[in-house]
Amino acid sequence: MSAHCAPFKRMLKRITSDLKLCVPCSWLHCTVGFSHGRVSVNTQLERVMEPRRFLQHSSQRHSTNQTMDAIARVKRLSIEGNIAVGKSTFARLLSNAGRNWEVTPEPVSKWQNVEEAISQIRQPVPSPQQTASNLLQMMYQDPKRWSYTFQTFSCMSRMRTQLQPPPVRLLQTRDVAVQMYERSIYSDRYIFAQNMFELGGINSTEWAVYQDWHSFLVEQFGPKVQLEGIIYLRAPPQTCMERLTRRGREEEKGIQLDYLETLHKQHENWLINKSTKVHFEHLKNIPVLVLDGSLEFESDSEMQTKFITEVTNFLQEL
Numbered sequence: 001m002s003a004h005c006a007p008f009k010r011m012l013k014r015i016t017s018d019l020k021l022c023v024p025c026s027w028l029h030c031t032v033g034f035s036h037g038r039v040s041v042n043t044q045l046e047r048v049m050e051p052r053r054f055l056q057h058s059s060q061r062h063s064t065n066q067t068m069d070a071i072a073r074v075k076r077l078s079i080e081g082n083i084a085v086g087k088s089t090f091a092r093l094l095s096n097a098g099r100n101w102e103v104t105p106e107p108v109s110k111w112q113n114v115e116e117a118i119s120q121i122r123q124p125v126p127s128p129q130q131t132a133s134n135l136l137q138m139m140y141q142d143p144k145r146w147s148y149t150f151q152t153f154s155c156m157s158r159m160r161t162q163l164q165p166p167p168v169r170l171l172q173t174r175d176v177a178v179q180m181y182e183r184s185i186y187s188d189r190y191i192f193a194q195n196m197f198e199l200g201g202i203n204s205t206e207w208a209v210y211q212d213w214h215s216f217l218v219e220q221f222g223p224k225v226q227l228e229g230i231i232y233l234r235a236p237p238q239t240c241m242e243r244l245t246r247r248g249r250e251e252e253k254g255i256q257l258d259y260l261e262t263l264h265k266q267h268e269n270w271l272i273n274k275s276t277k278v279h280f281e282h283l284k285n286i287p288v289l290v291l292d293g294s295l296e297f298e299s300d301s302e303m304q305t306k307f308i309t310e311v312t313n314f315l316q317e318l
Ligand SMILES: Nc1ncnc2c1ncn2[C@@H]1O[C@H](COP(=O)(O)OP(=O)(O)OP(=O)(O)O)[C@@H](O)[C@H]1O
Pocket: 081, 082, 083, 084, 085, 086, 087, 088, 089, 090, 106, 243, 244, 246, 247, 293, 294, 295, 296, 297, 298
């Protein structure tokens, strides 16, 4: 396919799904709010999700078409990799590369304070006791009790992230614009939830329920939550263990090397060996850029340039 056809095809896919998706869209309007500028983001979302409501005047129709065209041109990728491999560090490098690349970090702070995260989305229910549930800590301390709850919350927060329209900066540029996410609704399932199921933190009923609603949501939202590519930051579990220990995040104090080894295997099976059974067509042959995460690039500008060049070349092929 020529370079001109790919964005057009993506745009068509997204527009077609926009017109089909009234039910999940109304669900989205009820459930998805954003902590920053809720009104404007929702308005933008409505424009994207229900274009027919905005097509009364030709000038509006023109601007809606332009917005949809701009959104369709934004390429979406996720950055995947084991715990503490260096995804956030790598994401900062990409964000500072001076390109039209936007990286959305993993919403860890939301998992560390569930009530605060929810109150940013909708009005908090008045309660005599102000609680602060650290679901990340609860999951690590008692995985059998909390893993399923964690996966529902982590996946919902990732879903919200992936459904947000790209920032205006990306919509205004004529160059290649890229929205990247630190992890995705796909690693939520094919790395973490699957691993928790295999380790016994999630039982077979919970796993069946998780997979059912995950597939349902991905199918309903269609192209809005699809990715065009994946960057896999790959390093031996031992390297991740050393970095994790050095970082010293309180909740992760009990993590052992063997847990990182199981997660490493899940990444390898999904992104290298392709032996993980995936349930979504677009994910089956998704392009994967594998980068050597064990390289210490933080204070090596030559290596940083090399990484940025690799990412640039990868993006050109998408
Ligand atoms: N390439 C690198 N070389 C050496 N140290 C690194 C490198 N990348 C990251 N680090 C260090 O490793 C630690 C973990 O990095 P970072 O927080 O970026 O990992 P992460 O993959 O985002 O973690 P998580 O999976 O928890 O989201 C930090 O202390 C960081 O400074």
